[in-house]
């Protein structure tokens with residue numbers, strides 16, 4: 258464990274003042290963030306100039322606005338209009354305030370002057386209320402729109418993802434794009450929220466600048482001078498926060514991973530038995546200290562930046578008062594206007610700071626939304642297309658000719674020129690050592706993957722010509738890693754054919770097929786028991802119990818082509834024997850059964866056995882023929898038989 262201890266003490270700083278995080282973490286290697294698509298844009302705006310960033314915004318915002326329009330039609334224009342009007346009301350408040358001050362301060366206070374000022378004062382109040390109402394209305398409309406955008410973006414992504422070719426959805430690069438897109442779907446609502454904030458800030462700023470210009474042309478540049486230091490401080494801190502977040506996010510994810518490992522239920526056994534808790538805690542503390550140091554650095558930088566910008570702003574304000582004093586003494590600006598000038602400058606400064614931060618936020622969120630769009634488009638391109646010929650009856654025969662298949666990013670083909678046949682009423686077994694291509698072949702036979710060379714024929718049509726949805730209707734699959742749906746026992750079986758009307762007799766029959774009935778009988782709430790220990794009231798099943806549920810599910814699917822990929826690996830010997838008897842019954846009932854297994858004793862009854870080695874069929878025939886051949890199958894079979902004899906004590 259010593260060797261894994263970090264050699265960099267947390268809190269040490271780089272020459273640029275940032276906390277040094279080791280390039281290669283002793284626990285996470287080169288880091289999680291490298292593989293996470295969504296992380297690539299964190300702090301994306303940090304390297305760009307403010308104006309470049311501003312110029313790229315419209316392109317990014319177009320995607321989100323398109324989505325907002327689809328999700329809520331007029332809601333976005335209504336929200337933006339409300340904020341624009343709120344901005345105009347800000348201008349009205351300032352102008353009316355000025356009118357009141359002019360009236361009240363243009364001479365000694367008299368009752369007459371007060372009475373004259375009352376209607377304008379009322380105007381100030383009305384404009385102020387209107388501003389609040391309009392601004393709140395904009396927020397309320399946006400509050401209604403935002404979840405709709407969430408739903409529209411997420412549903413569009415999910416709809417497209419579910420139709421993507423299996424080989425693509427399993428590809429790491431596509432998975433990365435999907436993780437970025439899932440983050441982007443959540444950002445779409447934020448883009449519109451920030452855009453509305455930007456409109457509010459911009460109109461408020463324009464109103465303040467307009468009022469100042471009306472009062473005296475020199476006052477507007479004066480406001481700019483006063484706001485420059487605060488705007489500089491805001492931009493600098495936004496940048497620094499971006500850069501920090503980039504590092505902070507990475508640390509945060511590592512901390513979350515460690516915390517999940519420490520409190521999670523699946524690693525709990527090993528955390529205790531291997532006493533890994535102390536090790537994990539040690540690294541948690543180490544990373545937490547790095548994170549603390551980074552936050553402390555940021556807080557220090559913020560304090561220094563604020564001090565500097567406040568200092569310069571103070572000087573600018575002093576100069577402003579000087580200029581204002583000069584304008585007052587020269588009579589260019591009446592004394593009564595001075596109050597309005599100060600209020601307008603304060604309003605303008607606040608809006609300018611909000612504007613800068615909205616632009617930064619918009620840019621970053623916009624990039625995430627761009628990922629979402631890219632993933633949706635790519636998913637559409639990669640959707641399962643297949644042919645147009647509908648398969649309306651079960652195939653009598655499936656055969657593969659000269660089948661080649663290489664996974665993306667692999668150099669070696671996983672299947673290299675396979676020929677094989679399976680007919681209705683037959684059990685065909687695929688055997689061979691780990692990685693020889695059995696599972697891949699089963700997926701090609703059922704149209705889950707398409708061959709790069711050669712073809713799989715379902716009667717007179719290739720899987721490429723057939724409409725894949727109708728082809729899948731004839732397939733039932735018990736995969737090695739079949740899904741443990743976090744739903745009730747009933748749904749876990751009936752999801753095998755979710756379009757079928759509830760059929761209690763069929764459910765009972767399927768449960769008996771997989772011996773899942775014995776499992777369900779022992780559950781507290783029977784078929785309604787939730788099979789998800791992660792939820793309150795959920796139950797945990799053992800591996801073998803799950804396998805029985807999986808078998809029942811495949812049976813309930815009632816398909817003519819059934820693939821069993823290691824269906825009994827977790828079953829006890831009695832259950833295993835029974836399952837193989839029933840697999841035989843399935844074939845006798847007119848189904849084509851493809852059985853992938855390492856249990857050679859159970860393939861004796863298969864009509865044909867294909868022995869695979871590095872993607873090729875090296876032997877095929879019945880059990881007796883292959884034993885007589887005395888080749889690889891005979892060797893593997895004898896090895897297993899001997900192992901079995903050795904493990905059973907002789908009487």
Ligand SMILES: Nc1ncnc2c1ncn2[C@@H]1O[C@H](COP(=O)(O)OP(=O)(O)OP(=O)(O)O)[C@@H](O)[C@H]1O
Pocket residue numbers: 427664665667671689690691692693694695696697698
């Ligand atoms: N999704 C994938 N991406 C890349 N390569 C893969 C993928 N799935 C399988 N392979 C590769 O294809 C080859 C055949 O794998 P396959 O799973 O078909 O073998 P198998 O005979 O079923 O193995 P096992 O008996 O261990 O289940 C292996 O070299 C494996 O590394």
